[in-house]
Amino acid sequence: MSEFSWVGSDKDFVDELDVSMVEKVAVGRFGGNSSAGQYKNEDGCLVWVNKSADWEFTMILDGHKTASSVKLVVDHFNKNRDEIQKVLMQPASEALRRMDTLILDIFQDPDFMEACRRTTGETACMIVIRKEKYLWWFSIGDCILHVLHPELIAHGERQLNQRSFYEWVGEVNTFEMPVPCYSTGKKELRQGENQIFMTTDGLTECPGVIFGDPQAIENTLKGVSVPEGVRRLLVEVRRKGVRDSTTIIFWSVQIEETATLPSDL
Known part of the structure; x- marks a missing residue:
């Protein structure tokens, strides 16, 4: 079991670029340029990898005002780590069904x-779990998730989630509403x-780059190692x-099983 946890208030990476590996998962951090006025980092992330049980649990956060809400969420999930990981040890059919309820309860x-x-302040939060040949995600707010595979790219499919604005956790909290608002989904990997x-x-809103277009991200990642x-990407926005x-957060997974195809093929 490999684990990684970080909040921008602990180390801000302003003017500093870092790429760290958690097993096969790359975590890239750049705190912004002080020459442009940056002086703090309100992002955060959490990564758990279990190679033997064939899963990765990842979380990425983008806070507003302060990093307090980011730290609150990361600490809360670390507190619930054993329960989450126990569920993820089950087969995918059971684990991902139970995860729908467990994450809401948390x-x-x-x-x-x-x-x-x-x-003080609030954060967007995206959780992505890869278990066996399935991807599960839960998104509050405007973080971004892409899955890149030739069969999907051929149909113009790269970005899995719709960015959703005015959703947060923290001082302003979507879960305080009578109907909490978030998006979630499951995807069979190819x-x-x-x-x-x-x-x-x-990354996507940096002036002078086109990384709001998923194809530009795909082109940058093509033909190089995961950390490279x-x-x-980070060198370019810097x-x-x-x-x-x-x-x-970026990683590659090799799926051996065949995926669903239409009946006329």
Whole structure:
């Protein structure tokens, strides 16, 4: 079991680029350029990898005002780590069904919601789990998830989630509403290599780059190693003088099983 946990208030990476590996998962961090006025980092992430049980659990966060809400969410999930990982040890059919309820319960825990009311600022949060040949995601707010595979790209499919604005966890909390608002989904990965890519919006909203287009990200990642692809993206936004911080989680998984195909093939 390999684990990685980080909040931008612990180390901000302003003017500094870092790519770290958690087993096969690359975590890229750039806190923005001080020359553009940046002085803090309100991103965060959490990565758990279990090679023997064939799963990865990843979380990426993009806070507003302060990083307090980011730290609150990361700490809360670390507190619930054993329960989450116990569920992920089950077969995918059971694990991902149970995850739908478990993640909601974690966000709606009364003690956690009370802590959110006392914090300063709020955060977008995306959770992505790869278990066997399936991908599961849960998104609050505007973080971004791509899956890159030739069969999907041939149909113009790269980005899995719709960015959703005005959703957060923290001082402003979507789970305080009578009907909590978030998006979730499941995806069967295709046979062969699937690249799973998550990012905060510092990458896509950097002036002078076109990374809001998933194909531009795909082109940058093509033909290089996982960490080198992440590094190239971060080098480019640093070169363009981005102010906002950027956090990336990226990994590749090889799926041996055949995937669903239409009946007329």
